[in-house]
Amino acid sequence: MANQVYLQLFASTEAKVGQELYLRDIARLEGEEETIQRLLHLPLYTISRQDNTHVVIDILTVLQKIHTAYPEIRIMNMGPRQIVVETTIQRKKMNLVLFCFVWFLLFIGAALAIMNFHEDVSMLAVHQKLYHLVTGENDPHPLMLQIPYSIGLGLGMILFFNHIFKKRINEEPSPLEIEMYQYKQDIEQYLAETETDRSSKTWSLKSSSPP
Amino acid sequence: MVLEILVTALIGLGGGLAVGSGLVAFISVLGIIPRLVQLSKTYQAIHAYEIAVIAGAMAGSFATLHHLELHLPRVVTMPIGLAAGIFVGMLAAALTEVLNVFPILAKRIGLEKNIIILVMAIVLGKIVGSLFHWLFFVDY
Numbered sequence A: 001m002a003n004q005v006y007l008q009l010f011a012s013t014e015a016k017v018g019q020e021l022y023l024r025d026i027a028r029l030e031g032e033e034e035t036i037q038r039l040l041h042l043p044l045y046t047i048s049r050q051d052n053t054h055v056v057i058d059i060l061t062v063l064q065k066i067h068t069a070y071p072e073i074r075i076m077n078m079g080p081r082q083i084v085v086e087t088t089i090q091r092k093k094m095n096l097v098l099f100c101f102v103w104f105l106l107f108i109g110a111a112l113a114i115m116n117f118h119e120d121v122s123m124l125a126v127h128q129k130l131y132h133l134v135t136g137e138n139d140p141h142p143l144m145l146q147i148p149y150s151i152g153l154g155l156g157m158i159l160f161f162n163h164i165f166k167k168r169i170n171e172e173p174s175p176l177e178i179e180m181y182q183y184k185q186d187i188e189q190y191l192a193e194t195e196t197d198r199s200s201k202t203w204s205l206k207s208s209s210p211p
Numbered sequence B: 001m002v003l004e005i006l007v008t009a010l011i012g013l014g015g016g017l018a019v020g021s022g023l024v025a026f027i028s029v030l031g032i033i034p035r036l037v038q039l040s041k042t043y044q045a046i047h048a049y050e051i052a053v054i055a056g057a058m059a060g061s062f063a064t065l066h067h068l069e070l071h072l073p074r075v076v077t078m079p080i081g082l083a084a085g086i087f088v089g090m091l092a093a094a095l096t097e098v099l100n101v102f103p104i105l106a107k108r109i110g111l112e113k114n115i116i117i118l119v120m121a122i123v124l125g126k127i128v129g130s131l132f133h134w135l136f137f138v139d140y
Helices: A032-040 A060-068 A096-120 A125-134 A145-162 A175-194 A196-208 B002-030 B032-039 B045-067 B072-097 B100-106 B111-137
Strands: A004-011 A010-015 A020-022 A026-029 A042-047 A054-058 A074-077 A082-088
Touching: A004 A020, A004 A032, A004 B045, A020 A082, A026 A032, A042 A054, A042 B111, A054 A060, A054 A175, A074 B045, A082 A175, A096 A125, A096 B072, A125 A145, A125 B045, A125 B072, A145 A175, A145 B032, A145 B072, A145 B111, A175 B072, A175 B100, A175 B111, B002 B032, B002 B045, B032 B045, B032 B072, B072 B111, B100 B111
Parallel strands: A004 A074, A010 A082
Antiparallel strands: A004 A026, A020 A042, A054 A082
């Protein structure tokens, strides 16, 4: 059992176009030290321009590569069955005009949405009634109530997303960070399950012609 | 007569049950209470918060159904307004989050590292929109 190696693919990784992926870039290994050192530097795949934004590498193609190079090593897969490699073409500079447009859109949209909401639920009438309840006076514009309300509105959103007091209050991830993570994971899972075939095909072509 | 009272009471009870459970379901789906508990690290006080929500809902329905005047100074309305605003703001934030707006937008325009800028757009939009509504829009 000297050549038994346990392998665990990472869930996802990033690579540049043109970069050559080695086994150490996509998996953790456990086993005999010397065997692992050999395996870690096994070239697997070179990211090309045709790969677009994501490449899926299947465990079977990894095993195929390893067995072609080192037929005597026995691999035990301990982790996910495929890894999604995100290709990072040199990050395009953010389009400032586009960004300003999106920012403006969100700003106006939020303002309009809150106004519609206020009209929809008769917020003014509720505020007037509440003001009357507390003070006994009738004021068509209870601004003493409404201006703190407006500021609180923004405060509540910030509080929910926990951005400003991030490290000070606690280190648990904010809902937005969890949301980003889940969105990324959804994309990866989708790719892993729908694009396996495509990458395997290019793979088997490559592995059939030894380097 | 007795029958009328019984039927009316039954209808009222039924309506209250439906609306009350709907309200609680709505608040819990959006996860505002867990969020506040997490921020304030008061996990032991969850039952007290439940009571707060129930008491608040009952006080609110009492205030809307009966005429009530407390004759307190005007300044008292300021903390009430602030609290109401924070709660509605959290509702709005939670709704935006449920709809998955930020992750998709941030990914589209390549701003994954600085989503806070997008969040601030919405936050400022809410504040400005609300102030505009009360200060100018209402009179038109």
